[in-house]
Structure formats: structure tokens, C-alpha cells
Amino acid sequence: MSWEQVMELIVSILTTQSGLPNLMFKQVIMIGVAFFFLYLAVAKRYEPLLLVPIGFGIFLVNFPLVPLMGFSEHGTPELIRVFYKYGVEWEVIPCVIFLGLGAMTDFGPLIANPKTLIIGAGAQLGVFITYIGVLFFGFTLKEAASVGIIGGADGPTTIYLTAKLAPHLLGANALAAYSYMAMVPLIQPPIMRLMTTPAQRRIRMRQLRVVSAREKILFPLVGSILIILMVPAVAPLMGMFMFGNFMRECGAVKRLSDTSQNALMNIVTIFLGLSVGATMAAEKFLTLKPLLIFSFGLLDFVVCTFGGILTVHIMNLFVKEKMNPLIGSAGVSAVPMSARVSHAEGLKADPDNWLIMHAMGPNLAGVIGSAAAAGMFIAMFQ
């Protein structure tokens, strides 16, 4: 073999089989974006369980000649494409996550004070305001609905709805939802203080009644009947959520409940995060729409918080026992972060005012409310 042939072979290998000459500037930017989210997750502990796999998914998919989200010449899906296809595209993983969430959830505070369900509905205001807002910027109705649901502060619901209505926005929507959920302690307090007086923040609420085990067992059954009958489109999410909760409360299948809460939840979280992150390839993500999605996502969270607190103020005009308006902000879902924020703000106003259990009611109502909103949107396009 002559020296020229060796050189030609080396050049051929370098240009066709090595990634370096094929690396584009856009991909470098996206790798930077991946580092940013990994930094937020690892150093700042912002939703690390989701942002680590999402960040790493972005990182992996933005190398040149890496076909992780593509198909082989024979049409066989590559590694992460398999996760995406069977997990997200087939709408399996968000529902399995809802199963785990149901198994983790204690509906006691909501059952003890069902009035807080209305707060969960009021806190969906931002979802609909954002839906209209993005339409002015040329988004289609389906895209607008998928962006609007970010304010529901419910990651799996956002992913489920976006995968169904606007899969091309999945990466941006999921990232916006999880980033802002992690930033709830930064976003909500100023709005809470703006919308309440010190006296209102000091309102003490009556201790919640004890909820019997039988009530807790019946809740997922009664809840499923009422919600699924009214909004059938929400059956996959709500059905799994209530199934997980029934396993938890019935006490007969502790092993299954434990698996749903821990092992299964952790497994699907890994696949979900990687798949969602991998949708953010440079050529798809580096457009102006994601920027707008992030802006409206923030507005969405703000209006949802506003809507929740406003609902409590309105309810206080009619109820005998006044509610502390700080619990209204917990209506945005983001369990249990936003309930903790309500509690912490309450403690600042009155160190002996324990709002955590009261805030858990609207918090859980927010989960049901955002799932109902997603169901409404799905039904709208059927």
C-alpha cells in the first residue's frame, strides 16, 4: 500500500466516519444547552430526576453522525427512537408515571376538604389565557393547547398532551414545564405577596377532619366514575392515576403499590427523560418557537398562580369559614412543591400557622384539574 493510499484512507475515515469534521455550530450550541440543564439539575437540584435524563438526552442526540433518534437503512429504529416510539409516541410512559403518582398520593387532605377542588379549577386560568395568547403568534390550535397546558405544572400531563397534539414541540414544552416547576419557589412568592394582605396571610384554617380508610378506598372509584364519565378523553391518565391510588389505599397489594411508587416509576422516568431530551436535535430545536414557548410558559405559571389565589378570594366571599388565600397558589399542581411554598409563605406571616395539609387539598385538585384540562383539549380535537 502506497503512502498516498494510506493518506486517502485516513482522510476518508476522518470525513465519513468521524464526527469532528461534521460538527455544526448549532450542535455545539445545543450541547451547551444540555450542559446548562445538567448544571441546573446537578448543582442547583432543580428537578434533577427529570432534568438529568432530559439534559443527557439533549447532549447525546446532538453529536454529528449519531443516529440515536433516527432509523437504520432498513427502517429499524435506533436506540432512543425505540424508547420514544413505544414510550412517548404510543403514549405509554406518561400514563405509567400517572400510575406511580397515584400510588404515591394520599388524597386525605382533599377528601377532608373537597371545597379545595374549586381552587384546582380556578388555577387552570393560565392554561386558557396562554392558549389564546400563543394563537396571536401564529401557533395552530393544537400547538396552542399543548403550550397552554404547561401552566398546569404537571410534567406527565404536558408530555401526554403534547405527544398527542404537537409532537414537534415535545422537547420545548417538557423542558419549559419541568424548568418552571423547579422554579415554583421563585415564581410564586412575589405573586402571592402581591395578591394578599398580611392579615389575609395570617388566616388560620380549622384542622382537617380524619378521613377513614374506607373513604380513601372509595375515592379512586367514585372519582374515576365522575371524571371519566364527564371527560372520557382523560381516561388513560385519570384511570391510571386512580388505579395507582386504589392499589395504595386498598392495602391488599402492597408489593404492587411499592413497585409502582419506586422501581417502575424510576425506570419509566429514565426512559421518558432520555426520549424527551432526544427530541431536541439542533435542527428542530433552534427555532424561535421554543423561545416563545419558554416566555409563555412563564406567563402561564404566573396567571395560574394568580387564578388560584383569586379563586380563594372569591370563595371567601361566600363561605362561612374563611380560607387562607395562600393555599390558592398550590392549585397549580406541582405536587408537593407549590403546597410547600404556600406553607412557607404562611409561616413567614405567622410562625404558628400550619398550612401544609390545607395546601395539599388544592395541590391535588390541581393534578385533577390539569388532567381535566388536558382531556378537554384532547376532546376538542377529536
Added chain:
Amino acid sequence: MRTVRKKSKLRLSLVVVTMLLGWCVSSHATGLFSAGDVEKPNPEFTRSGNRIVAKFIPRAKSTSVTVEFQVTEGGTLAGVKGVDFATVDRPEVDIKNFKSAAFEIGIRDVIPGGTAMVAIRSDFFSLSTAFYVFNPKRTEPWIRDAQKENRVLEQRVRELVVQVRDGGDLDSDGAADGQIRLVGGPRDSFWGYALGTLFIRFFGIFFVLSLLMIGMLASGWIFTLLDRIRGGRVAAGVEKKAPAAAAPPVAPASAGGLGRPAAVPDTVVAAIGAALYLRDTASRMAPSPAPPDIGTAWTLQGRQRIMQDRLAVFCQGGRKKEK
């Protein structure tokens, strides 16, 4: 100093927000946010007799719909094909209003200069749907009042009827040659639908959750009642059993322990005494001199445990009666 810094921060945020808004508006104006027609309908046509059915997924829908075309009078339906909306797009119309895009309907066997009636049927049409006709030979190509009728048939199917004259305004070929080329599409109000559905669905969530709330209030009331009845029964049972099981009165223990029953050993008495002492001193323990730091996980956990204990005490049965 702090106020000045706050003010400058506020000003800076205002400037940034204004710039962002300006940028967004200008981007919108230049169409930077529109990433092509991602919802372009792609109709497939099938013919059955004198009818042609188009099946497609319209804009803002996830499921397919069918639109049926038929010439009911004055001619024969020659064919129907889809029209790329970009070719008929004009400033006076908005593509978003045309969920099904546009069609070209060919009619033959028309008496030259005569009229034909075209019926377009679908359960996708609503009361507000109107068939707009496009004729490029006119100075104002889009004709809004072309439709003669919008009537409801059985099974929620609506029929739009258009009367078209050979060589007339609606005929795109412009010639009275016994053939008609009708280009147009069913038009709905995008913003009317978007705002209407927004309002209905937002209050729909209130309705669904209110229904759930009523169900939960009712079940909560029933369970509380049942628990109260059961509690009452248990109390009655204890009262009935009490006289029979009552032990003979024990003489109170004196300070010297002379009246103490012999069955209780000294070690047990000492243990009870120690427990009572510990309980008493624990409840009167002096508070920590350090200022309460509510932010740490340790203090939060401790407070949560205290709270749970309180919950158990305050939520015992019959609490309502105390009120």
C-alpha cells in the same frame, strides 16, 4: 441605597420585557414564528355513483372527517380535487378559517349558460360554516355570498348548497361552454371557535370538579354519620358492660403505701413514677435559646411530627360536639 438598586432593577426588567415584546411582535409581523403549514389537509377521494367523498384530517383536528360532493341539478359531477391553499391565498382571507382547505369541483353536461346546484355535505360543518368561492378572474377573487343554503340533515350532517351558472361569476373557467369549474372551500370562524371553546372548556373544568366536589361532600357526610353511629353504639356497649365487669372498689393508696394492693410490685410503681416525672418535665422543657430557624429540613421535620401528633389529638371522634 437598596431602594435605588431596586428601582434600577425594575427599570432594567421593564426595558428587557419591552424589548422582548417588541422583538416578538416584529417577529410575528415578519412571520418568523410560522414554521410552514404543519396541518395541511391531504384529502383522498373516492367515487360512489354520482357522489364523490373526500376523506382527510382537517386543521385543528386529530381524527379524519368526510365531505361529500354531489351535483343535484343541472349537470353531472365530473370530478373533485384538492387545491393547495397557497395558490388561492389572498390578504382578505385567513387560511386558519379554512379548516378543510379548498377544492376544485368539475361539472359537465350543463346546458351552456345554464345553472347547476352543488351540494356539499359533512357532519364536520356547523351552523356558521359557509362555502366561499374563489374566481381568479374577478378583481375580488373570493366571493363570500356564494352559498345558497346551509341546512341540517339527519345524524347531524349539514348540507351547503351552491348555485352556479355556467360562465357566471362563480365559474372559474369563465366561459358558457357546458362545463363549470367551481373552486372554493367551507369556511368557519377560527377566532370565534377558539374563543368560544375556550370559554366553554374553562367553565367545563369548574363543572367537572364541582360535580366531584358535590360527590365527595355527600360521601364525606355519609361516612361521618356512619362513624358517629358506630361510635355511639360502641359507647353504649361499653356502658352496658361496665356494671357487670366493674371490680370492687379499691381503697385509695395512702402516702405510706399501706392501702396499696399487694398485686402491684414496687418496680412497676417506680417505673410509673419515673414515666410520670419524665412526661411532666418534658412538657415544661425550656425553649431553645437559639432563634427558630424554620427553613432547615431538620426543624421542618420536627415541626411536621409535632403537627401530626396534634392532628391525632384534635381529630378524635366527637370533636364537633365540643364546639
